[in-house]
Amino acid sequence: MADSKAKPGLLLDIRNLRIEATVYPPGEPPKNIVLVHDVSLTLEKGKVLGLIGESGAGKSTIGLSSMGYGRGGVRITGGEVILNGRDIMKGGKEGFRKLRGREVCYVAQSAAAAFNPAHRLMDQVVEATLLHGMATRTEAEKRAVALFKKLSLPNPETIGERFPHQVSGGQLQRVMTAMALCSEPDLIVFDEPTTALDVTTQIDVLAAIKDAIRDTGVAALYITHDLAVVAQVSDEIMVLRHGRLVECGDTRQIIKEPRQDYTRALVSVHEIEHAEEKPGATPFLSVKNITAAYGGGNVKVLRDISVEIYPGQTLAVVGESGSGKSTLARAITGLLPPVEGTVTFDGRPLANRLADRPKEDLRQLQMIYQMADVAMNPRQTVGTIIGRPLTFYFGLRGAERDNRVKELLEEIEMGQGFINRYPAELSGGQKQRVCIARALAGKPKLIICDEVTSALDPLVANGILKLLLNLQQIERVAYLFITHDIATVKSIADSIAVMYRGEVVRYGSKSKVLTPPFDDYTDLLLSSVPAMEIGWLEQAIGGRKMASAGH
Amino acid sequence: MLDIKRIPIPALIGIVLTAMFVLAAIFGPLIAPHGNGEIIGDVWEPMTAAHWLGTDNLGRDLLSRMIYGARITLFIAVLATALSFSLGAILGFSAAVFGGWFDTLLSRLVDLLMSIPTLIMGLVVLSVLPSNLVTLILVMGILDSTRVYRLSRAVAVDINVMDYVEAAKLRGEGSGWIIFREILPNALSPLVSELGLRFIYAVLFLSTLSFLGLGVQPPDADWGAMVKENKDGIVFGIGAALIPAAAIAMLAISVNLVADWVLNRTTSLKGGRG
Numbered sequence: 001m002a003d004s005k006a007k008p009g010l011l012l013d014i015r016n017l018r019i020e021a022t023v024y025p026p027g028e029p030p031k032n033i034v035l036v037h038d039v040s041l042t043l044e045k046g047k048v049l050g051l052i053g054e055s056g057a058g059k060s061t062i063g064l065s066s067m068g069y070g071r072g073g074v075r076i077t078g079g080e081v082i083l084n085g086r087d088i089m090k091g092g093k094e095g096f097r098k099l100r101g102r103e104v105c106y107v108a109q110s111a112a113a114a115f116n117p118a119h120r121l122m123d124q125v126v127e128a129t130l131l132h133g134m135a136t137r138t139e140a141e142k143r144a145v146a147l148f149k150k151l152s153l154p155n156p157e158t159i160g161e162r163f164p165h166q167v168s169g170g171q172l173q174r175v176m177t178a179m180a181l182c183s184e185p186d187l188i189v190f191d192e193p194t195t196a197l198d199v200t201t202q203i204d205v206l207a208a209i210k211d212a213i214r215d216t217g218v219a220a221l222y223i224t225h226d227l228a229v230v231a232q233v234s235d236e237i238m239v240l241r242h243g244r245l246v247e248c249g250d251t252r253q254i255i256k257e258p259r260q261d262y263t264r265a266l267v268s269v270h271e272i273e274h275a276e277e278k279p280g281a282t283p284f285l286s287v288k289n290i291t292a293a294y295g296g297g298n299v300k301v302l303r304d305i306s307v308e309i310y311p312g313q314t315l316a317v318v319g320e321s322g323s324g325k326s327t328l329a330r331a332i333t334g335l336l337p338p339v340e341g342t343v344t345f346d347g348r349p350l351a352n353r354l355a356d357r358p359k360e361d362l363r364q365l366q367m368i369y370q371m372a373d374v375a376m377n378p379r380q381t382v383g384t385i386i387g388r389p390l391t392f393y394f395g396l397r398g399a400e401r402d403n404r405v406k407e408l409l410e411e412i413e414m415g416q417g418f419i420n421r422y423p424a425e426l427s428g429g430q431k432q433r434v435c436i437a438r439a440l441a442g443k444p445k446l447i448i449c450d451e452v453t454s455a456l457d458p459l460v461a462n463g464i465l466k467l468l469l470n471l472q473q474i475e476r477v478a479y480l481f482i483t484h485d486i487a488t489v490k491s492i493a494d495s496i497a498v499m500y501r502g503e504v505v506r507y508g509s510k511s512k513v514l515t516p517p518f519d520d521y522t523d524l525l526l527s528s529v530p531a532m533e534i535g536w537l538e539q540a541i542g543g544r545k546m547a548s549a550g551h
Numbered sequence: 552m553l554d555i556k557r558i559p560i561p562a563l564i565g566i567v568l569t570a571m572f573v574l575a576a577i578f579g580p581l582i583a584p585h586g587n588g589e590i591i592g593d594v595w596e597p598m599t600a601a602h603w604l605g606t607d608n609l610g611r612d613l614l615s616r617m618i619y620g621a622r623i624t625l626f627i628a629v630l631a632t633a634l635s636f637s638l639g640a641i642l643g644f645s646a647a648v649f650g651g652w653f654d655t656l657l658s659r660l661v662d663l664l665m666s667i668p669t670l671i672m673g674l675v676v677l678s679v680l681p682s683n684l685v686t687l688i689l690v691m692g693i694l695d696s697t698r699v700y701r702l703s704r705a706v707a708v709d710i711n712v713m714d715y716v717e718a719a720k721l722r723g724e725g726s727g728w729i730i731f732r733e734i735l736p737n738a739l740s741p742l743v744s745e746l747g748l749r750f751i752y753a754v755l756f757l758s759t760l761s762f763l764g765l766g767v768q769p770p771d772a773d774w775g776a777m778v779k780e781n782k783d784g785i786v787f788g789i790g791a792a793l794i795p796a797a798a799i800a801m802l803a804i805s806v807n808l809v810a811d812w813v814l815n816r817t818t819s820l821k822g823g824r825g
Contacts, residue, residue, distance in 0.1 A: 333721055354720065362723040375714040379736035389722060438718075 011084065011186055011219050012043040012066055018078030019061050019070065019243075035061050035074065036243040045186070046217045050234035050251070052227055052266070054457035055428070058243035059223045063189045066221060067104040068096045084186065101128030105180035109192040111172040115164040121175050122160030129183040140182065147178040150215060151208040170201035174208050181216055188213075190222045194229060198320040198484060199528040206232060206530075207541050225457055227266050228530035231255050232537040239263050255532050265459060267532060272465055272491035276510045279495065283308035284478070285332075285446055290341035292324075292331045297339055301327045303502045305341070309446060312476040316493035316510075318483060318525065324502040325482045329448045332480070333367060346445075363393045366439035370451035372431035376423040382409075382434055383419040389441040408437040411474070412467060429460035433467065440475065448480045453488060465492055486529045490514070498522050558812070565808025572802055576621040583615040588770045595781075595789045607791055608780050616777060617798060624773040624802075627688055628753040634692030635749065639699025640742060644730045646700075647707035658704070661697045669694050670759065677765045687766060691753060702745055706738045740814060747810025751803040758799055774799050 019036035036058040043049050051059040065076055068088050080087045088099055100106075105128070108114040115124060126140040135143065141160070148156035151174040164172060173193055180188045193209065194202040210233050213220055224230050230237055230251075237254040239246040239262065247260045258264045285308070292302040301324045309315045317325045330336040332343055334354035343350045345364070351357045369375035376385050386405045390396040396404055406416045412433040423431055432452060439447045449468070453461035469492060471477065481492055489496060489510075496513040498506040500521045506513055518526065527540045558566070575582060585591055589611060596606040604613035646654040664672075673690055680686045710716060716733050724733075758775025760766035767773045772780065774795035781792035 335717070335721070357723075359723050362721065365721075367718065367721055369714045369718070371714060375718055377715045377733055377737065380732075392722060392724065442722075 009044045010042060011045045013082040014041045016040055016079040017062065017065055019065065019074055020077045021074045034243065039245050041238060043219050045219055048213060048220045048222055048234040050230035050237040051221060051223045051240060052225065052230050052237060053240035054225055054459060057240040059240050060191050063191055063221045063223045066187060066189060067100050067106065102132045102183055103185055104187045104189065105183065105185045107176050107180050107188060107190045107193050110196050111176040112169060114176065115172065117164050120160065121162055121164065125160065125175065125179040125182055132183060134183060144178060144182050147181050150212055151178055170197050170205055173197065173205050177209055177212060181212055186219060188218055188220045190220055192224050195224065200320055200524055203528045203540060207537060209233065210537065227255065228532045231532055231534060232530065252534060274469060274491050277313050277494045280310045283310050284346050285309040286344045287332060288342050290331055290338045292327055292336055292338045301502050302331060305504055307497050307507060309478050309480060312472060312478055313494040314479040314481050314492055316481045316483060316489040316496045317499060318486060318489055318496060319499035320484055323499040325499050326450055329450055329482055333365060333448065363442045364445045366442050366444040367448045368435050368439050368452050371455055372435050375435050376431065378423055382421050385434060386437045386441055389438060393442050408441055412437045428456055429463060432456065432464055440471065444477060446478045446480060450482045454485065486526055498525065561808050562812030565805040568801060568805035569809055572621055575618050576625045579618045579622045583618045585612040585615040587616060587619040595784050595791055604794055605791060608784065613791060613794060616772065617795065620772055620774045620777055620795065623767055623771055624754060624757060627684065627757055628750055630688045631691035631695065631753045632750045634688065635695035635699050636746060638692065639696035640703040643700040643703030644707045644734055646704050647711050648726055648729055661700050664697045673760060674765060682768055691756060695749060695753060699745065699749065703738060703742060706741050707734050710734050710737050744810055744814040747807045750806055754799060754802060
């Protein structure tokens with residue numbers, strides 16, 4: 001495309017990019033912070049460069065700079081962004097307008113939030129093409145349908161007539177990729193396109209994106225925090241941390257022979273050794289034939305579930321979104337009283353409804369949430385958050401309470417200095433640690449962990465898992481660990497229940513569940529977890545027994 | 552904590568003016584040059600060095616009447632707003648937390664009250680009941696609490712489904728803790744902004760009632776009643792009626808300047824500080 005006066009081969013050349021933003025911390029004068037420190041990169045035509053790093057590493061900011069865009073008051077203050085042989089920063093507003101949607105397109109993380117719900121998909125897919133006057137409507141729509149086919153969307157001829165809410169998340173993400181490809185750009189910026197998807201869906205979207213990149217010869221910047229994902233699609237990988245370049249090299253070198261410690265940590269992040277414990281004689285919590293439903297019993301989300309948890313051990317519940325894992329937790333805690341079935345705790349039945357349970361039962365059963373941000377009252381200090389269960393269950397007050405809070409803070413490997421902080425003043429990992437301390441404060445026998453690591457960066461998540469395992473050793477607490485991530489399961493579980501559409505399809509000790517022969521769903525789930533291997537994607541797609549639901 | 556230099560100028564103006572009104576109200580008898588009902592001169596005298604704001608329709612000192620009027624106006628408006636907020640917010644939060652028939656019953660009752668125009672409702676009730684300060688405050692407070700109820704219920708419904716409220720329920724906390732410790736601190740921002748607005752509505756409503764003769768009874772007068780007393784002067788080019796009217800406007804603006812500033816300070820979801 002476009003008026004290419006570039007050196008042959010070189011498409012994008014970012015030199016010494018420096019990006020700044022002004023922050024307004026409460027109670028202090030506004031100050032300037034540098035988000036990206038002098039990062040340089042080059043990208044050839046038809047190649048894919050993976051940008052990887054934890055949140056705040058500046059990867060999205062760098063990606064967006066290739067179209068001269070700074071999100072939310074971010075300013076590009078230094079360096080050059082040379083695309084197709086010209087510095088786009090000198091083009092001004094008019095230049096950006098010509099560039100965006102024509103030479104560079106963007107695929108956002110959450111397609112559901114990025115599409116306008118009031119317009120049909122087709123209108124949105126061809127919009128940029130028409131706006132730049134690159135094709136007539138009929139031509140553009142023809143092109144879009146061809147792209148829908150290539151991205152293996154169902155009913156490619158008619159899917160464009162639907163509204164965004166009428167297709168699933170995985171399909172929407174592929175429609176967005178079609179939208180980016182429709183105007184035949186030179187470069188596409190993929191900003192975590194599969195992060196919000198289930199593993200089983202992620203693999204389809206990933207394969208579709210990879211095929212589309214290969215067939216159209218477009219260059220791409222692929223932004224993600226998952227090294228295993230980026231290893232499947234990119235030719236080169238750039239590792240970023242705190243807005244600085246850590247390491248850059250071709251994919252094989254980065255994942256096989258990382259040179260920097262940080263990259264090494266990223267590569268080996270999933271490896272936690274956890275020896276499986278044999279189930280004891282008697283489970284202390286057993287769930288028998290539970291059926292739960294929403295909407296007054298009409299929509300059954302759990303059918304005939306039976307699982308058991310042994311003291312001091314971990315039961316992992318695995319499955320994709322909509323499989324009923326979180327509903328199982330709600331049924332056990334009494335937030336959603338089951339329609340049928342019983343929960344037995346310590347040999348006696350638990351009341352179905354939360355309101356009917358005595359305080360003692362509530363204390364024994366604590367919960368940790370996925371989003372630590374919203375699981376803590378933003379107007380309470382860490383001291384209050386952790387201290388309240390102490391006062392509530394044990395009647396501790398004053399200095400006694402504070403001492404215990406300090407002990408708990410030490411236990412979760414945070415200092416005593418955090419006692420007067422508000423949740424907003426903590427990092428993501430620290431927030432989740434405080435939530436763990438709050439759950440531990442009641443000295444429970446069982447903690448339900450609902451996707452506790454899925455909102456965190458890999459290295460931070462790793463730290464949380466290690467902490468949970470340590471605490472299990474010290475406090476002999478059992479976990480019901482809900483997750484969609486098989487890798488997490490391997491490193492923490494003693495027994496596993498695989499759930500699919502409200503039923504347990506496979507249940508037993510970890511070694512038993514993870515040993516072949518697998519049933520079709522477990523096979524799909526296991527084979528969909530990206531492995532840190534080049535060429536894994538093709539193997540996985542070729543070898544699976546059942547297609548994913550495409551959620 | 553609070554650095555005066557960092558308060559924005561509009562808020563500073565608001566604070567100074569509001570403080571002036573409040574001080575005038577509190578120390579009224581000490582500041583006022585003359586008594587409330589004391590006739591000191593001719594009818595509608597112009598502004599002079601002796602009588603800064605001139606005299607009113609009976610020859611009373613307008614400045615002194617304004618100061619005594621501030622007392623009554625602020626006193627009634629503050630109490631009525633306090634009543635409407637405590638009533639509306641507590642019922643609204645409870646409705647959100649308890650839900651079910653409690654919520655339905657209360658919400659329909661509020662709908663019923665709101666479907667009758669406030670002024671007409673106020674006029675009817677006040678013409679039946681004995682006209683004294685207590686009834687006035689009660690009527691104004693209860694009528695206004697319907698608005699506060701709607702707002703606080705809407706805000707609390709959103710907060711009630713947050714994970715931290717669920718965590719508190721799982722812990723076994725009672726409704727008291729959930730309403731006052733989990734929901735209230737997080738609902739404060741919209742409530743504070745509403746407070747500024749509602750307080751002004753209370754002042755205006757009181758003035759309207761007094762203007763219509765059902766509010767504060769003579770010889771006491773709030774600012775609305777003073778507009779009424781002096782309104783005939785406008786025909787003769789005498790501005791005495793405009794002075795209490797201007798005072799109402801000034802109070803309205805200055806209180807809202809302060810409320811806006813408080814709102815800005817507290818809405819930042821960056822946390823509990825400030």
